Amino acid sequence: MALLSNAAVLLEKELRTEYRSRELLTTTAVFILLVFMLFSITFHPTGSESQQFGPGLLWMAFLFAASLMLQACFLREQTNDTLSALRLSVSDPFAIFFAKLAANTLFLLLTELFMLPFFAGFFNVRILHVLPQLFLVFFLGSLGIAIPGTAFSAISAQARMRELMLPLLLLPVLTPVLIASTEVTAGLLDVQPAMNYSGLGLMIGFDVVFLTALWLFGEYLLEE
Amino acid sequence: MVKSIINAMILFALIALTAYLAFHYAPIEKTMGVIQKIFYLHIACAFSAFVAFGICFYANLRYVFTRQPKADWLGVSAAEVGLAFISVVLVSGPIWAKPVWGTWWVWDARLTLTFVLGLLYVSYLLLRSMIEEPDKRALFSALFGIFAFLDVPLVYFSIRWWRTQHPQPVILGGPGSGLDPRMRVSYLLMWGALTGLLILLLTARYRLEAMRASVEELRREAEAQ
Numbered sequence: 001m002a003l004l005s006n007a008a009v010l011l012e013k014e015l016r017t018e019y020r021s022r023e024l025l026t027t028t029a030v031f032i033l034l035v036f037m038l039f040s041i042t043f044h045p046t047g048s049e050s051q052q053f054g055p056g057l058l059w060m061a062f063l064f065a066a067s068l069m070l071q072a073c074f075l076r077e078q079t080n081d082t083l084s085a086l087r088l089s090v091s092d093p094f095a096i097f098f099a100k101l102a103a104n105t106l107f108l109l110l111t112e113l114f115m116l117p118f119f120a121g122f123f124n125v126r127i128l129h130v131l132p133q134l135f136l137v138f139f140l141g142s143l144g145i146a147i148p149g150t151a152f153s154a155i156s157a158q159a160r161m162r163e164l165m166l167p168l169l170l171l172p173v174l175t176p177v178l179i180a181s182t183e184v185t186a187g188l189l190d191v192q193p194a195m196n197y198s199g200l201g202l203m204i205g206f207d208v209v210f211l212t213a214l215w216l217f218g219e220y221l222l223e224e
Numbered sequence: 225m226v227k228s229i230i231n232a233m234i235l236f237a238l239i240a241l242t243a244y245l246a247f248h249y250a251p252i253e254k255t256m257g258v259i260q261k262i263f264y265l266h267i268a269c270a271f272s273a274f275v276a277f278g279i280c281f282y283a284n285l286r287y288v289f290t291r292q293p294k295a296d297w298l299g300v301s302a303a304e305v306g307l308a309f310i311s312v313v314l315v316s317g318p319i320w321a322k323p324v325w326g327t328w329w330v331w332d333a334r335l336t337l338t339f340v341l342g343l344l345y346v347s348y349l350l351l352r353s354m355i356e357e358p359d360k361r362a363l364f365s366a367l368f369g370i371f372a373f374l375d376v377p378l379v380y381f382s383i384r385w386w387r388t389q390h391p392q393p394v395i396l397g398g399p400g401s402g403l404d405p406r407m408r409v410s411y412l413l414m415w416g417a418l419t420g421l422l423i424l425l426l427t428a429r430y431r432l433e434a435m436r437a438s439v440e441e442l443r444r445e446a447e448a449q
Contacts, residue, residue: 148371155364159354168350169368172343173375175336209374217367220288 003098006090010099017076018107028069028111035061036115036122047124054123055185059178061115063145066108067167070149073100074157083224093219101150101214108142130188133195137184140203144177147210154221177206228428235420242413250410262320264410268418269312270338276306276422277345277373284369287362293437296362299369300352301429303345305422310342337375344372358440 018024039057043049077083086096116134120127127134149170156165184199246264253260283299286292317335318328329335348369355361403411 151371152368155351155368158360158364159351160356161354165351165354168347172340172347173371175340176375179336210371213371213374217288217370220363220367223363 003092003095006092006095007098007102010086010090010096011102014099014103015106018103024069024072024107025111028065028107029114031065031068032061032111032115033118035064036118040122045123050123051125051189054119054125055189056182057123058119058185059141059182062108062112062141063171063174063178064167065111066142066145066149067170069107069111070104070146070153070170071156071163071166073104073150073153075153075162078157083222087222093222094215096222097150097214097218101146104146104150105139105142108146109138112138112142125189127189130193133188133193134185137181137188137200137203140200140207141177141181143207144181144203144210145174147207147214148173151210151214151218151221176202180206228424231424235417235424238413238417238420242410242417245410245413250407251404256324259320259323262316264414265418266313266316266320267411268414269309269316271415272418272422273306273309273313274376275419276302276309276426277341277376279426280306280345280348280369281373281376284366284373287366288370291359291363293358293362294434296366297430297433297437299362299366300349301426301433303348303369304429305425307342307345307349308425309418309422310338310345313338314342341375344375348372358437 036057039061043053045053074083077086087093090096113135116127119125149166152166152169152173156162156169159165180199180202184196184203187194187196187199242264246261250261250264252258280299280302283295283302287295287299317338321330322328348365351368352361352365355364
C-alpha cells in the first residue's frame with residue numbers, strides 16, 4: 001500500500017511539472033508531425049503505399065519521439081540534484097519508477113492519440129471503426145516503450161554524451177515491440193481489419209518481462 | 225604463457241581437422257549443394273555467441289548482487305568474445321544466402337533479431353566507454369546487460385512466431401528433421417572445437433581485463449601520492 005500511495009504522490013508531481021511547463025507533450029507532438037511530413041515529402045507515397053507503410057512509419061515516429069522525450073525523465077532529477085531527496089522520500093525505490101513509468105506511458109499515449117487523426121488524414125486510412133482496438137495496441141506499445149525507456153533513462157543520465165546514449169541503448173531493445181506493434185496496427189488498418197493475436201501476445205510478454213526486471217533491479221538503477 | 229600457446233596449437237589442429245571432415249567426410253547436401261558446408265561454421269559460431277552472451281548475463285547478475293570486480297571483468301570479456309562470434313555468424317550467413325536465396329540479406333525476423341543482438345552488445349560496450357568511474361561503469365553496464373539479455377528469448381521465439389525465410393530448425397525441429405550420421409559427427413566436432421575456442425578467447429580476454437584493472441589501480445595510487 002505504501003508503494004501505491006508513494007507512487008501516487010510522485011505521479012502527481014510528474015503531472016504537475018508537465019502541466020506547468022507543457023514542454024514534453026508539445027515538443028513530442030511537433031516532432032511526430034515533422035516525421036510525418038518529412039516521410040511524405042521524401043517518399044511521396046501513393047494511396048496504397050501510404051496504407052502499406054503507414055503503420056510502420058507511425059510506430060517509428062513514436063519510437064524516435066519517445067527516445068527524445070524520455071531523456072528528461074531522470075536528467076531533470078540529475079540537473080536539479082533531486083535524485084537523493086527523491087530516494088529518501090520513499091520507502092520502496094520502485095515507487096519512483098512506478099510513478100515515472102506511469103507518467104511516461106500516459107504522456108506517450110496522449111501524444112499518440114492526439115497524433116492519430118493527423119496520421120489518418122495524411123495517410124488516408126480509416127480508423128474510427130477500429131478505435132478501441134487501436135487504443136489497446138497504443139497502450140501496450142507505449143507501456144513497452146516506457147518500461148525500458150524509464151530504466152535506460154536512469155542509466156544514460158550517468159554517462160557522457162547522454163543525449164546520444166539513450167537512443168543507442170533503447171532502440172535495439174525496442175525492436176520486438178516495434179515489429180509487433182507495426183504488425184498489429186497494420187492488421188487493424190487493413191481493408192478487412194483483423195486482430196493479430198500473436199503480435200498482441202508478444203507485446204504483452206515483452207511488457208511483463210521488462211516490468212518484472214524493472215521491479216527486481218529498479219533499486220540498483222537509482223544508486224549514485 | 226607456454227600452456228596457453230600449447231592449448232591454442234591443439235585447438236588450431238582440432239579446427240583444421242573439423243574443417244577437413246566437413247569438406248571431405250560429411251556428404252554434400254542434396255538441395256543446397258556445397259554451400260551448405262558453411263552451416264558447420266555458422267551454427268557452431270551462433271552457439272558459441274549465445275553461450276558467451278549467457279556467460280555475460282550470469283556475470284552481470286553476479287556483479288549486481290556481489291559487487292566483485294571479477295564478475296565485471298568476466299562480463300566485459302564475454303560480451304566482446306560473443307560479439308566476435310556473432311560477427312562471424314552475420315558474415316557467414318549472407319555468404320550462404322546469396323546463392324541459396326539470391327540475395328545477401330533480407331530483413332526477416334531472425335536475421336534482424338540476430339543483428340539487433342549484435343547491436344545490443346555494441347551498445348553495452350559503448351556504454352562502458354562512456355562512464356568514467358569504474359564502480360559506476362560496472363554497475364550500470366551490468367544492469368543494461370541484464371535487460372539486453374532479455375531480448376535473447378525473443379530471438380528464439382521469433383523462429384516460430386514470425387513469418388520467416390530462415391530454414392526451420394533441423395537438429396531439434398520435430399518430426400522429419402534430422403541429420404546424416406557423418407554430418408552429425410562433423411557438426412559435433414565443430415561445436416566442440418569452437419566451444420574450445422570460446423573458452424580460450426574468454427580466458428585470454430579475462431586475464432587482459434584483470435591486468436588492465438590492476439594497472440588502473442596502480443595509476444590511481446601513484447596519482448594519490
